[in-house]
Amino acid sequence: MNNPADHLDIGALQDLKEIMENEFETLVNTFILDSRNKVEELDLVVQQRDCDALRKVAHSLKGSSSNVCAFRLSELARQLEMMGKEETLDGADKVLTSLRQEFQTVSEILANNL
Amino acid sequence: MDNQAQALETEVKETENLRILIADDNDSDRLILQTIVRKEGHTVYTARDGQEAIDIFKEQSPDIVLLDALMPNVDGFEAARTIKELAGDNLVPIIFLTSLRDATSLADCLAAGGLDFLSKPYNRIILQAKIKAFASMRRLHETVQAQRDEISLHHDRLVHEQEVAKQVFDNIAHPGCIDAPNIKYLLSPMAVFNGDLVLASRKPSGGMFVFLGDFTGHGLPAAIGAMPVSEIFYGMAQKGFSLQDILREINKKLKRILPVGVFCCASMVDLSFRKHSAEVWVGGIPDVLVYRKKTHELENLKSRHLPLGVVDSDRFNTDTTIIQLEKGDRIMLWSDGIIEACNAEEEMFGEERVMEVLLSTSDPDAMFDALVTAVERHTGRDEQDDDYTMVEVTMVGEEEMGNSYGADGKSYLAGGPKDWSMTYELRPLTLKEFNPLPLITHLLMEVPGLRPHSGKIYTILSELYSNALEHGVLDLHSELKASADGFARYYAERTQKLNALEQGCVRFHIDHHPVEDGGVLTIVVEDTGPGFDFKSKEESPHKTDGYSGRGIPLINTMCRSVRYLGKGNQVEVIFDWHVDV
Known part of the structure; x- marks a missing residue:
């Protein structure tokens, strides 16, 4: 298993857990469900070369993943957002693959943290 | 109260309960923000997009709005503009939730009416500080607004009062x-x-x-x-x-x-x-x-x-x-x-x-x-x-x-009693307590045009009245007043006799008759005293010399005639007057 600290800011996550209390589980579930949809959407818009949609969905995922302390996932989303913005989709597939992998890892770590 | 308790109370007071609207299309982000804000003791309303945010704002008019910039349907910028419009004069701080970093986007947020930004990932401490800062800004704005309203109310009242005062002044x-x-x-x-x-x-x-x-x-x-x-x-x-x-x-x-x-x-x-x-x-x-x-x-x-x-x-x-x-x-x-x-x-x-x-x-x-x-x-x-x-x-x-007497002015010939007579009899109880001269003078001054002669008329009335009361009804002798000692005795006797008075009276018969440019005033004063032998005195070459002590020489200079009648207990004065111009 990967080291959780390579993917998530553990200290910040601990704080978040304390703040959320009982709602933490809901938050994790909501995040996972919501992000899964977004990752699928990203797949679609990259295939369709829809730069504007790519920028928006990636932007949203960047924000929400940063909020759950998933800094690496957030960074990958940012790279896709920039590609959408600059309308240069070269390498987007590659980033998207990494992102999908990263999302899987983060989901597992978060689920284990409950 | 110990310090700790006091500190605690101060803290409770500082944590004001605000009503805060959070609009974010991202479920997990919204959940985090909502939890943090609620834990601060505020009431939270949530919206999933700009339109929902506007609708909730209309319904709840929250104190502070946290608005995600990029949302489906109506985005944050448009929602901000609508909310500003709805708020009108009231200050509703809008804080944009954004992970946008470029200057243009941030400027767009401000242009749409945002006052500040909160970037993702959310930081509880920063959020708390911002809410506090904007709450106090809002309070300040409310104070200024209340004072402005008060000033304008005062101003309106002042203007109104001046208008009323002006009207009163104009009337008077x-x-x-x-x-x-x-x-x-x-x-x-x-x-x-x-x-x-x-x-x-x-x-x-x-x-x-x-x-x-x-x-x-x-x-x-x-x-x-x-x-x-x-x-x-x-x-x-x-x-x-x-x-x-x-x-x-x-x-x-x-x-x-x-x-x-x-x-x-x-x-x-x-x-x-x-x-x-x-x-x-x-x-x-x-x-x-x-x-x-x-x-x-x-x-x-x-x-x-x-x-x-x-x-x-x-x-x-x-x-x-x-x-x-x-x-x-x-x-x-x-x-x-x-x-x-x-x-x-x-x-x-x-x-x-x-x-x-x-x-x-x-x-x-x-x-x-x-x-x-x-x-x-x-x-x-x-x-x-x-x-x-x-x-x-x-x-x-x-x-x-002509008749330029102004709105309320009157010609001296218009109005007022001009042609009348009256008899006024004063009996012992009245003689003891009451000086009739101001009342009679007042009545006479109602005669239009007679006022400028009030001084003379008062002199005549007071001389005749004191003669009738003192020499007539009270039967006092003016010779007494010749010496300083006698003067005091005269007045002591006057007081004593007046207090003891049980019968007798003084009668005024007053008659006024108008003539061209004036009038004829006839005053007869009669008393119930013994009278005196006025006939012998009238025959003396200096007609009025003999009346010394009765003020008659003075009166004589003021009017047409002074006559004693009856047994000397009646005196008639005829006073001619003309309008003083």
Whole structure:
């Protein structure tokens, strides 16, 4: 298993857990469900070369993943957002693959943290 | 209370419960934000997009709005603009939730009405600080707004009060017969608030009083003195009091009611159209000018007195200047406003210019307007915003005045009891307690035109009454009063006899009959005393010598006749009077 600290800011996550209390589980579930949809959407818009949609969905995922302390996932989303913005989709597939992998890892770590 | 408890309480007070709207399309972000805000003790409303945010805002009008910039349907920018519009004058702080970093996007947020940003990932401490800062900003805004509303309310009330005050002043300090054909005047509608006052009244005798006053100061304090001045002026003028009486009364009243340093510079003219003369009093105001039509010359009547309301009654001087006027001669009164009217270079118009303008105008009828025009040209203002007051009174023939008695004015022939008689009998209980003279004088003064003779009439009545009471009913002998010792004895006896009085009475028979330009007043005073042998005294060569001690010689000089009747217990006085003009 990967080291959780390579993917998530553990200290910040601990704080978040304390703040959320009982709602933490809901938050994790909501995040996972919501992000899964977004990752699928990203797949679609990259295939369709829809730069504007790519920028928006990636932007949203960047924000929400940063909020759950998933800094690496957030960074990958940012790279896709920039590609959408600059309308240069070269390498987007590659980033998207990494992102999908990263999302899987983060989901597992978060689920284990409950 | 110990320190810890106090600190705790302060903290509780600081944590104000706010109603906060959170709009974010991202479920997990919204959940985190909502949890943090709620934990701070605030009430949270959530929206998933801009439209929902607008709808909730309309319903709940929250205190602070946290708005995600990029949302489906209506985005954050548009929602912010709509919310700002809905909030109107109220400050609703909008904080944008964004992970946008580029300057253009951030500027867009501000342009849409956002006050600040909160970037993802959310930081609890920063969020808390921002909410606090904006809550206090909002409170500050509410305070300013409340104060603004209060100021505007006060202002409205002040304006309203001034309007009411103006109405009251206009009703009381009305300019009387100022519209008479021989008067021209310049008086701004708000003059009373500049402390300026012009009053004019016809006299019961047909003459005219004109009064120009200039109170120190401005605004309400300057205006307040106008009320008593006007009340006294019109009240006394209509009753036929003299210029001296009126000025003395105004001075006394102002001295009593006005604070030190507030007084009334004034000039007053008593104009007689029959005698073609004027009596002028000037106190602390620029020279009154007299224009002679025949010679086209001006005479100055300088102020010889202190303003009204400065000195006590006993030092108040009512000396006047009496001048003869011909038809077409004019008297001009003004406040110092004209003389002190400045041009752009702060140069006063000055008395010299006044004289110059008047003398260089050949048509006397055009002088007044020429002066007004010259002042306006000098100041560069029109008469709307002036604070100068000026009156010109022209001597005319009595017939030209016609019925110009002003709104409430009356001719001396109109109204009032003129043809009547009465009998008034005073019996012991009344004689002991009551002095009938003021009442009888008051009744007589209702006779139109008789007022100027009140002094003589009072003297006659009081002499006759004290004779009837003391020498008649009480049978006291005036010889007693010859020595100082006897004087005291006389009054001791008077008191004693009056206290013991059980029978006897004094009767007044008063009859007034009008004649052309005046009337005949007959007063008979009768007492129940023993009377005296008046016939032998009437035969003496100096007819009235023998009545010494009864004040009869004095009375004799005042009236047509004094006669004793019956057994000497009745005396009849016939007083002829004419309107004083």
